[in-house]
Amino acid sequence: MNIDSAAGPSTEKKKPVVIIAIGMAGAGKSTFVQQLTTHLHAKSPPEPPYLLNLDPAVVNTPYEANIDIRDTVDYHEVMKQYNLGPNGGILTALNLFTTKLDQVLEIVEKRADNVKYVVLDTPGQIEIFTWSASGAIITDAIASSLPTVVAYVVDTPRSTAPATFMSNMLYACSILYKTKLPFIVVFNKTDVEPHGFALEWMQDFEAFQAALATHHGTTDSDGEPTYMNSLMNSMSLVLDEFYKHLKAVGVSSVTGAGMDEFFAAVEASREEYEKEYLPELARARAQREATLQKKKDESMNRMMKDLAVDRERNPRAAALDLWDPNEEEDEDDGGEMDIIDRNEDPWPGQYIDLTQARHKDDDPTVWPRPA
Numbered sequence: 517m518n519i520d521s522a523a524g525p526s527t528e529k530k531k532p533v534v535i536i537a538i539g540m541a542g543a544g545k546s547t548f549v550q551q552l553t554t555h556l557h558a559k560s561p562p563e564p565p566y567l568l569n570l571d572p573a574v575v576n577t578p579y580e581a582n583i584d585i586r587d588t589v590d591y592h593e594v595m596k597q598y599n600l601g602p603n604g605g606i607l608t609a610l611n612l613f614t615t616k617l618d619q620v621l622e623i624v625e626k627r628a629d630n631v632k633y634v635v636l637d638t639p640g641q642i643e644i645f646t647w648s649a650s651g652a653i654i655t656d657a658i659a660s661s662l663p664t665v666v667a668y669v670v671d672t673p674r675s676t677a678p679a680t681f682m683s684n685m686l687y688a689c690s691i692l693y694k695t696k697l698p699f700i701v702v703f704n705k706t707d708v709e710p711h712g713f714a715l716e717w718m719q720d721f722e723a724f725q726a727a728l729a730t731h732h733g734t735t736d737s738d739g740e741p742t743y744m745n746s747l748m749n750s751m752s753l754v755l756d757e758f759y760k761h762l763k764a765v766g767v768s769s770v771t772g773a774g775m776d777e778f779f780a781a782v783e784a785s786r787e788e789y790e791k792e793y794l795p796e797l798a799r800a801r802a803q804r805e806a807t808l809q810k811k812k813d814e815s816m817n818r819m820m821k822d823l824a825v826d827r828e829r830n831p832r833a834a835a836l837d838l839w840d841p842n843e844e845e846d847e848d849d850g851g852e853m854d855i856i857d858r859n860e861d862p863w864p865g866q867y868i869d870l871t872q873a874r875h876k877d878d879d880p881t882v883w884p885r886p887a
């Protein structure tokens with residue numbers, strides 16, 4: 517953070533917070549990211565965020581991304597070469613981009629001292645990011661190096677019907693339990709529809725049930741509650757528990773209303789990340805390492821036993837099988853940077869189309885085809 521010079525040399529610099537903007541198509545993610553940027557630029561001194569666009573299919577972004585997936589993967593080429601439709605194309609483009617994730621992280625970490633926020637705009641088709649392996653890899657990799665928060669953008673005017681609201685909240689719930697990251701529900705477009713009704717439904721399940729009872733289509737021709745109505749009634753009790761684990765704010769990405777509240781929620785989420793997510797991450801990592809070490813030890817013991825048996829059976833071959841210290845080691849292929857950080861000066865031929873690699877005779881790379 518930019519405050520440490522004022523706070524004295526002993527104060528440790530805070531890491532930037534990564535905000536992952538997720539939401540249904542048309543919820544306003546890109547406009548929200550643009551409004552975040554405007555808000556941070558307007559601060560004194562300005563705090564421009566570091567922006568990553570992960571939507572390969574977006575035609576225009578209303579902000580200038582620092583790293584843009586479209587610089588690395590040509591989504592139309594991916595569709596053509598792999599014979600895919602739009603969703604398959606976006607998913608495959610994201611998979612190809614994920615193969616370069618180490619470079620992205622390296623660049624982001626280099627910028628970490630100079631920015632307070634890193635913002636990720638995700639593909640319009642929500643499930644492509646939230647339910648794909650690459651989405652999970654990107655989220656986990658980022659969250660294991662920097663404090664990360666999910667901003668789940670909701671189209672408020674389209675969520676006023678209890679059934680739509682509940683579907684949206686169930687989706688949010690599934691993302692929360694999948695990522696386990698601090699979670700902010702951002703009720704967007706409050707200039708069109710204030711989000712008071714949503715907060716009330718989240719705080720008081722009886723208010724939600726009352727809204728459900730009065731909403732048309734929730735009773736059958738005999739005036740009895742429909743199956744859907746009963747289901748949603750029960751679900752509202754389940755979701756009541758889930759609502760306790762998240763923060764909710766209302767914003768307008770057009771007027772900028774609610775942005776201060778959003779950033780207050782982000783700061784609270786940073787603390788939550790440090791207190792809850794990090795220890796859990798360390799525990800899971802230690803467990804994984806212990807399991808891996810156990811497996812390694814087991815296979816090493818097995819191999820040593822097999823080797824001993826082989827040597828006993830064939831002592832002549834064993835005598836020839838010696839390590840030669842003069843033998844040359846395999847050379848490291850060096851980490852050539854392909855990801856473009858737009859903050860740096862452009863250079864000729866910086867555009868790298870990953871999909872074109874398949875066509876170069878001298879390049880043996882074969883991109884994996886989707887299953």
Ligand SMILES: Nc1nc2c(ncn2[C@@H]2O[C@H](COP(=O)(O)OP(=O)(O)OP(=O)(O)O)[C@@H](O)[C@H]2O)c(=O)[nH]1
Nearest residue numbers: 541542543544545546547639640704705768769770
């Ligand atoms: N009135 C109003 N309109 C908004 C607001 N935020 C976004 N919009 C509009 O909603 C539409 C969708 O916004 P986008 O930012 O493109 O939504 P998105 O979620 O990025 O959409 P995808 O590209 O499909 O992922 C656009 O017409 C925006 O102008 C808001 O706060 N208020």
